[in-house]
Amino acid sequence: MSGRTFRVKRQIAALHRRLRELRLLAYGAVHTDHPVMAHIIPIRRCNLSCTYCNEYDNFSKPVPTSVMVDRINQLADLGTTIITLSGGEPLLHPDLDDIIAAMRRRGVLACLITNGYLLMPDRIERLNRAGLDHMQISIDNVMPDDVSKKSLKVLDKKLQMLAEHALFHVNINSVVGGGIKNPDDALIVGRRAVELGFSSTIGIIHDGDGQLRPLGDHEREIYGTMKRLEKRHFTRLSFFQDSIADGRPSDWRCRAGARYIYVCEDGLVHYCSQQRGYPAKPLAEYTVDDIRREYITEKSCAPYCTVSCVHYVSYFDFWRGEQTIKAAPAAETRPELVQIQK
Numbered sequence: 001m002s003g004r005t006f007r008v009k010r011q012i013a014a015l016h017r018r019l020r021e022l023r024l025l026a027y028g029a030v031h032t033d034h035p036v037m038a039h040i041i042p043i044r045r046c047n048l049s050c051t052y053c054n055e056y057d058n059f060s061k062p063v064p065t066s067v068m069v070d071r072i073n074q075l076a077d078l079g080t081t082i083i084t085l086s087g088g089e090p091l092l093h094p095d096l097d098d099i100i101a102a103m104r105r106r107g108v109l110a111c112l113i114t115n116g117y118l119l120m121p122d123r124i125e126r127l128n129r130a131g132l133d134h135m136q137i138s139i140d141n142v143m144p145d146d147v148s149k150k151s152l153k154v155l156d157k158k159l160q161m162l163a164e165h166a167l168f169h170v171n172i173n174s175v176v177g178g179g180i181k182n183p184d185d186a187l188i189v190g191r192r193a194v195e196l197g198f199s200s201t202i203g204i205i206h207d208g209d210g211q212l213r214p215l216g217d218h219e220r221e222i223y224g225t226m227k228r229l230e231k232r233h234f235t236r237l238s239f240f241q242d243s244i245a246d247g248r249p250s251d252w253r254c255r256a257g258a259r260y261i262y263v264c265e266d267g268l269v270h271y272c273s274q275q276r277g278y279p280a281k282p283l284a285e286y287t288v289d290d291i292r293r294e295y296i297t298e299k300s301c302a303p304y305c306t307v308s309c310v311h312y313v314s315y316f317d318f319w320r321g322e323q324t325i326k327a328a329p330a331a332e333t334r335p336e337l338v339q340i341q342k
Helices: 003-030 065-077 096-105 121-130 152-165 184-195 217-233 239-246 288-295 308-317
Strands: 037-040 082-085 109-114 134-139 169-176 199-204 260-263 268-270 279-282
Touching: 003 109, 037 065, 037 308, 065 096, 065 260, 082 096, 096 109, 096 121, 121 152, 134 152, 152 184, 169 184, 169 217, 184 199, 184 217, 199 217, 199 239, 217 239, 239 308, 260 308, 279 288
Parallel strands: 037 082, 037 260, 082 109, 109 134, 134 169, 169 199
Antiparallel strands: 260 268, 268 279
């Protein structure tokens, strides 16, 4: 395929994807009784061991493909509009392409979070054929260190492959905070992403409980520069990150368990990756009643939460849906729901 033919094909794919996004997001803005986004885990195992990460192991087997397809269908039956495959490292699942194809058959936006290590031209082409819509890769530094091996030095060739072969949208997320040694690396990573034609965002690494770790002065400076770069290339609502950068709590209504759900490898629904254990109900038994309950449940961990995807999804309803049920503190084993006294 010539370079010009590929660029035209990519533009057509981008236009079709944008139209689908607008239709699905409009539906999500109007109707509240369904998840806008779900993260689902096809495998907990990862080929890396970043020290800040609490979402992987080095031994788990892949979730059987038939089970994954059933879960995809259950999420679609709940009306979920975006499904993101995460991990662990989802590219370790031997039938990942079949899982992505199952997502597209149900009309959802198919997304993937990966460390990028296993990408090769033929693997990217397979993702194209499966119908992947979005990929995100987080790159933590320029040179690998004892905190993270997700470095630009290692992954730059993978990024070039994506620039040459991917029909899907690619976002490169750089990070500050959480033990990252050189905050200037985030800016180098972001500029390289833009140079290759990708969108670029910046995240603030959370602590082991997914909670706030305020940035230092230089980290805040890098964060501000990256936000200006991000706004030019990839518009996102991220007001909550400004609070995190300044060490301030965020005042928002977390819709985890309702508009956003996290499905672990055991098929249980959780609030998010950092609050696994709540409500811990099997996806096969999750109903609109559960969605409606969690929609109006105030989460005690919300003020210092750094889990960006939950924040983004919750923006759909920031102006409506007063939360009148309060979950017990996140540290408790079994949160009991109590009515908030007015």
